[in-house]
Amino acid sequence: MALDIQPLNICSVIRLPTLKLDRSFIAPMMDSEQSYEIVSSSIGLAHSLGMSVVAEELKPGMLEDKLMQLGCEYGQGWYFGKPSALEKLNISV
Secondary structure (H helix, E strand, O other): OOOOOHHHHHHHHOOOOEEEEOHHHHOOOOOOHHHHHHHHHHHHHHHHOOOEEEEOOOOOOOOHHHHHHHOOOEEOOOOOOOOOOHHHOOOOO
């Protein structure tokens, strides 16, 4: 069996500023050495390409300390606040 990783090819064509790690990668990482290595190496790859890393769909107690130790700079999800319209956030885009 082989895995075709075509989406990674885009990194050689378009300079992307951020890699988002989905919860499906993050949630099992402390129970699975393979999942931990995928997260850890993904963060390392992103940094080597000059990208920052955001962990999506974080929930309270969901490995935030471990993700920060691995170099994940940002978290996103209900843990930080519920979704809001941009005009309600009082920021300019």
